[in-house]
Amino acid sequence: DAGVTQSPTHLIKTRGQQVTLRCSPKSGHDTVSWYQQALGQGPQFIFQYYEEEERQRGNFPDRFSGHQFPNYSSELNVNALLLGDSALYLCASSPPGRSYEQYFGPGTRLTVT
C-alpha cells in the first residue's frame, strides 16, 4: 500500500515565478492538508482540502492556492514567489471522518533564488 507521495522532490525557482507542487494521498484517504516548514522550524498549516474544496486555511496570503481533484490528489500553487517561500512543503492525507489522523509525505524542497 503506497503512502503519501509528493512531486517533485526538489525544485529551484526564481523570485517572481510561479510553482505547482503535487500530492497523491494514501489509498482510501479523502482529505489533504498542506504545510510549509521553514528551515529549523516546525511545519505551519497552509490549508486543507476535502471534497474538492478548501475546508480551512491557515495564515497564508492569497498567493498560496490549491486544488483537489476527484481522485483526491491535490496541488499547491504559489504565485509571485518570494525568497521567504523557500521551505519544505509537506502534504498530509487523512482517512474519511478522521482528519486529525494525518499521514505525511516526504515533502518537496523548494528553493527560491
Place this chain on the structure above:
Amino acid sequence: AQKITQTQPGMFVQEKEAVTLDCTYDTSDQSYGLFWYKQPSSGEMIFLIYQGSYDEQNATEGRYSLNFQKARKSANLVISASQLGDSAMYFCAMRERPNNNDMRFGAGTRLTVKP
C-alpha cells in the same frame, strides 16, 4: 502567541536509556488533541502518539509514552530503551477543538542517540 513550546533545541541520550522530550502548550479550549511526530533527515513526518484532552490515562505506543499533565499544560514524550534509529527531530503538535484542522507545531527537539 506561541501555542506549542519545546524548550530543548537538542538532546543527547545513550543507547538503551530512556529520554524525555518536553512540550508545553497554550489553549483556552477544553477539547483538544496533542500529537508527537518524528522527522528523520529524509523529511517525512512520522506519527508517534496521540493524547486527547479528555483521555484519563496517559497514551502509550510501544516504546513511546506521553506524560500528560493537564493542569500544567504539558505533554512530554518519553522514549524508553533508545535506539540509534531514534536519532531525529521530534515535534509536538496540538489541534484545538474537534473540527479545527489547523495543527500547530512546536519548533522541535533534535534527539541524538549515542552508541
